[in-house]
Amino acid sequence: MTATANLATRLESVLGAHRVVAAEPELREYAIDGMVPGAIVRPASAQEAAEVARFAITEKLAIVASGSRSKLDLGMPPARYDLALDMTGLHEIAHFDPGDLTLSVDAGMPLRQLARMLAEKGQFLPLAVPCCETSTVAGALASGIDSTLRKQYGTPRDFLIGAEFVDGKGALCKSGGRVVKNVTGYDLHKLLIGSLGTLALITRLNFRTFTLPQAHGGQVACFSNLEGASAYRDAIEKSGLPLANLETLSPEMVAQTAAVLRETSAEFAGRLDPAKWCVYASFEGNEAVVPRIARDLQKLANEAAAAGSEILDAASDAHLGGILREAFDWLRWASPAVALFRIALPQSNPGDLANLLRVAQDSSLRAALLVRAAGIVHFTLFVESENESALHALENAAARVFSLAGAGHGHATLLHAPSKLKSRVNVWGPNRADLGMMRHVKHSFDPRNIFAPGRFVGGI
Amino acid sequence: MPASLLRELNSLLGPSNVLHKIEDLVLYEYDGSVEKARPDLVVFPHTTEDVSRILKLATKYNVPIVGRGSGTGLSGGALARGGGTMIVFARMNRILELDLENARAVVQPGVVNLDITRAVEHAGLYFAPDPSSQKSCTIGGNVAENAGGPHTLAYGVTVNHVTALELVLPDGEIVRVGSKHGDTPGYDLCGLFVGSEGTLALVTEITVKLTRKAEAVKTLLAIFDAVDDASNTVAEITARGITPAACEMVDGWTLCAIEDYIHAGFPRDSAAILLVEVEGLREAVEAQAAAVEDVCRTHHAREVRIARDDRERDLLWKGRKNAFGALGRLAPSNYVLDGVIPRSKLPQALQQIQSIGKKYGFSIGNIFHAGDGNLHPIVLYDPRDPQQFENAIAASREIIRYCVELGGALTGEHGVGMEKNELMPLLFSDADFDLMRRVHDAFNPDSSLNPGKIFPLSKGCGEIRVRKQAETLPAHV
Numbered sequence: 045m046t047a048t049a050n051l052a053t054r055l056e057s058v059l060g061a062h063r064v065v066a067a068e069p070e071l072r073e074y075a076i077d078g079m080v081p082g083a084i085v086r087p088a089s090a091q092e093a094a095e096v097a098r099f100a101i102t103e104k105l106a107i108v109a110s111g112s113r114s115k116l117d118l119g120m121p122p123a124r125y126d127l128a129l130d131m132t133g134l135h136e137i138a139h140f141d142p143g144d145l146t147l148s149v150d151a152g153m154p155l156r157q158l159a160r161m162l163a164e165k166g167q168f169l170p171l172a173v174p175c176c177e178t179s180t181v182a183g184a185l186a187s188g189i190d191s192t193l194r195k196q197y198g199t200p201r202d203f204l205i206g207a208e209f210v211d212g213k214g215a216l217c218k219s220g221g222r223v224v225k226n227v228t229g230y231d232l233h234k235l236l237i238g239s240l241g242t243l244a245l246i247t248r249l250n251f252r253t254f255t256l257p258q259a260h261g262g263q264v265a266c267f268s269n270l271e272g273a274s275a276y277r278d279a280i281e282k283s284g285l286p287l288a289n290l291e292t293l294s295p296e297m298v299a300q301t302a303a304v305l306r307e308t309s310a311e312f313a314g315r316l317d318p319a320k321w322c323v324y325a326s327f328e329g330n331e332a333v334v335p336r337i338a339r340d341l342q343k344l345a346n347e348a349a350a351a352g353s354e355i356l357d358a359a360s361d362a363h364l365g366g367i368l369r370e371a372f373d374w375l376r377w378a379s380p381a382v383a384l385f386r387i388a389l390p391q392s393n394p395g396d397l398a399n400l401l402r403v404a405q406d407s408s409l410r411a412a413l414l415v416r417a418a419g420i421v422h423f424t425l426f427v428e429s430e431n432e433s434a435l436h437a438l439e440n441a442a443a444r445v446f447s448l449a450g451a452g453h454g455h456a457t458l459l460h461a462p463s464k465l466k467s468r469v470n471v472w473g474p475n476r477a478d479l480g481m482m483r484h485v486k487h488s489f490d491p492r493n494i495f496a497p498g499r500f501v502g503g504i
Numbered sequence: 505m506p507a508s509l510l511r512e513l514n515s516l517l518g519p520s521n522v523l524h525k526i527e528d529l530v531l532y533e534y535d536g537s538v539e540k541a542r543p544d545l546v547v548f549p550h551t552t553e554d555v556s557r558i559l560k561l562a563t564k565y566n567v568p569i570v571g572r573g574s575g576t577g578l579s580g581g582a583l584a585r586g587g588g589t590m591i592v593f594a595r596m597n598r599i600l601e602l603d604l605e606n607a608r609a610v611v612q613p614g615v616v617n618l619d620i621t622r623a624v625e626h627a628g629l630y631f632a633p634d635p636s637s638q639k640s641c642t643i644g645g646n647v648a649e650n651a652g653g654p655h656t657l658a659y660g661v662t663v664n665h666v667t668a669l670e671l672v673l674p675d676g677e678i679v680r681v682g683s684k685h686g687d688t689p690g691y692d693l694c695g696l697f698v699g700s701e702g703t704l705a706l707v708t709e710i711t712v713k714l715t716r717k718a719e720a721v722k723t724l725l726a727i728f729d730a731v732d733d734a735s736n737t738v739a740e741i742t743a744r745g746i747t748p749a750a751c752e753m754v755d756g757w758t759l760c761a762i763e764d765y766i767h768a769g770f771p772r773d774s775a776a777i778l779l780v781e782v783e784g785l786r787e788a789v790e791a792q793a794a795a796v797e798d799v800c801r802t803h804h805a806r807e808v809r810i811a812r813d814d815r816e817r818d819l820l821w822k823g824r825k826n827a828f829g830a831l832g833r834l835a836p837s838n839y840v841l842d843g844v845i846p847r848s849k850l851p852q853a854l855q856q857i858q859s860i861g862k863k864y865g866f867s868i869g870n871i872f873h874a875g876d877g878n879l880h881p882i883v884l885y886d887p888r889d890p891q892q893f894e895n896a897i898a899a900s901r902e903i904i905r906y907c908v909e910l911g912g913a914l915t916g917e918h919g920v921g922m923e924k925n926e927l928m929p930l931l932f933s934d935a936d937f938d939l940m941r942r943v944h945d946a947f948n949p950d951s952s953l954n955p956g957k958i959f960p961l962s963k964g965c966g967e968i969r970v971r972k973q974a975e976t977l978p979a980h981v
Contacts, residue, residue, distance in 0.1 A: 454683070
């Protein structure tokens with residue numbers, strides 16, 4: 045009997061055969077950067093997840109929890125990967141009080157299904173994240189991936205009100221609660237956001253929900269250069285107009301977006317000029333607010349001497365907004381090898397952005413720039429193969445991007461990179477001075493280091 | 505308290521920054537809560553390095569340390585429950601940087617909440633968290649307690665407005681977490697430290713987000729003849745998905761006390777009023793105000809007034825924010841509670857509070873953040889009567905227990921402190937405490953920072969440092 049079969053047999057004795065899979069083809073579906081787990085476990089309850097954690101402690105095994113596995117390429121490959129814990133078996137609504145706008149939902153609930161259920165009550169959760177057709181609620185939260193509604197609704201830190209989880213001692217724990225305002229005890233649930241499964245096994249999440257807006261619309265304004273687009277964006281920010289989303293697309297990004305758009309609407313794709321910088325604004329509100337914002341934006345675009353500007357109706361806005369929400373997903377497969385950086389800067393000024401484009405030019409790499417809302421920049425470099433010279437170029441480019449971000453008082457991480465590049469570059473960028481404190485937190489939650497070891501910042 | 509510690513602190517900070525006489529120390533033995541505990545020493549640092557050196561000395565002499573802003577807290581968070589040295593941040597009160605382009609301010613912990621807004625309002629910006637004590641409470645205290653306020657309904661509590669912190673750990677190490685942007689790779693340490701009630705580290709610098717003032721604001725005053733009608737109105741405003749910037753409720757009895765004090769034009773014969781503020785684009789404000797008015801009238805509001813100008817609006821808010829002071833005229837002391845419930849349960853919660861008041865023979869006023877279910881029942885009592893004090897504590901615990909039964913929480917914005925630490929098991933299991941204690945011990949292993957807070961004394965974390973005589977003594981005795 046092989047070691048893998050042994051492991052599966054021992055697990056089956058804990059949870060039953062129907063919860064454990066050790067067949068090679070399925071194991072491969074859970075691979076992270078080429079690393080394949082020894083077994084897959086599919087708990088159906090928080091108690092079963094805790095059983096798995098206790099089993100892992102006893103057997104000194106490493107667990108990587110996942111939902112739909114749509115974003116397993118985030119982070120570093122795990123240092124050890126014995127068990128893949130598939131959390132999709134936990135998928136119930138534990139509590140929904142539409143009158144209080146609060147929700148408690150199991151970790152593996154698909155976001156799409158949740159959205160349909162909330163929409164029946166005229167509500168929604170502002171987690172507009174990529175891979176939304178498949179993503180689970182806890183996967184979206186633990187990945188830390190950006191929501192395109194961040195500008196209006198904030199990050200999960202602003203609407204996650206509590207959590208239940210299994211800690212690294214195999215105990216069921218909770219933090220926060222089900223009320224919208226609560227300062228009882230340490231806010232441990234906030235630590236789970238973007239933790240990539242390194243602290244605990246999330247079993248349930250509590251959120252405040254929001255009312256669906258009556259109407260929404262969008263605008264696309266085009267400019268002949270980066271400076272024009274940036275000046276327009278500044279004018280929008282200074283106007284105080286409440287926007288749901290605001291994104292600037294470089295000409296290459298416009299071309300890539302148009303290519304995706306063409307699959308569903310050639311006519312709409314034809315209206316995007318791939319020779320221009322485009323600013324996309326999305327807005328929502330009541331039937332009086334939406335046309336008011338549209339009018340104000342058109343006026344601002346005229347004052348900014350836009351080469352063209354167009355108001356999008358609700359359907360077109362949803363169409364383009366949806367494609368941009370999914371940008372992380374399709375950009376990473378838009379070329380045989382892709383390095384996709386996420387850069388957080390106090391302000392995205394044209395100088396910083398030009399410097400990023402210069403990195404690409406100097407390395408003769410094709411690049412797309414997507415300046416997202418709230419000071420987040422997605423900078424994508426495309427190469428045509430994973431040969432040595434391409435990897436070398438990406439490695440050098442990564443060093444410069446990390447350095448540029450640091451010089452701008454920001455920070456860069458690699459959201460996606462070829463596996464071979466990850467053996468040369470730490471996707472989290474240079475270590476920060478607070479790494480020691482993060483290690484304290486990790487050790488408090490997971491003293492035996494059983495959760496996704498090595499996947500996170502500084503080798504956590 | 506070792507005499508050599510006093511000598512070393514005098515040498516480090518100068519005698520004008522060190523208090524050690526009883527007549528000085530008694531000023532620091534209370535805050536806004538009903539608790540009381542006297543520090544052995546009070547020191548006033550001017551710099552982060554001062555704080556670091558003080559902590560190193562405290563470690564050397566093995567004395568507890570408690571941080572304090574202006575002492576307006578309502579849960580005993582800034583009281584020296586274990587004695588020791590109190591670090592008062594009143595003299596670290598400089599605004600270090602205003603970055604208006606990025607809507608950020610970098611401030612020292614002793615800066616008064618409202619002073620941040622005053623420094624940036626010329627640019628159309630303000631600091632959103634607005635506790636009733638915002639004219640005197642400090643941002644450091646706000647961070648420690650994760651303070652709220654009326655307008656947190658729409659804009660969130662303090663943690664939603666903090667992007668970076670400079671901290672001093674118990675061993676004197678100075679560390680920074682977060683960033684001006686607010687988005688850094690790794691765990692959300694800012695999110696952990698804000699609201700940790702000074703039990704993990706001392707905060708010496710804070711980077712806060714500034715919010716742009718809305719284009720339009722409307723403040724509505726809805727007057728009701730029945731408390732149930734007012735609370736049903738709040739529940740329906742929430743259920744309809746209307747999100748006002750603020751939605752405050754005051755019962756008629758409290759309102760009379762406020763009117764006598766502030767003369768804001770509140771009616772003297774109502775059962776309750778709602779103060780509802782909507783803001784945003786003009787078109788949104790018009791629609792929201794109309795919707796709020798419609799809900800009020802559906803629930804039998806006797807009258808709905810809209811503030812005609814800033815003066816009227818300011819007067820209404822002055823009445824709301826000075827309510828606790830107004831109640832001080834009615835009884836020797838009052839005990840302001842802080843509990844949270846699901847907003848859909850508001851009508852039954854208010855009925856239960858009145859029943860509990862009757863049971864214990866108290867008049868209980870209600871003035872609270874109705875829009876987010878954050879109750880502030882106010883028990884008026886005479887602390888010179890030990891039985892009344894005991895009854896006030898018993899009534900408050902019964903009310904908080906009821907909040908938890910309804911699916912709520914122990915505190916919405918005042919913090920746990922030493923007021924509710926023994927009630928924590930109502931919400932948390934042994935496993936929850938075990939994890940919280942591990943996090944606590946990772947940063948504050950000897951419980952030298954603010955011992956006896958948050959955790960029930962039976963659940964560890966510094967109980968050996970708590971002085972028995974400091975317990976349950978009313979501040980106003």
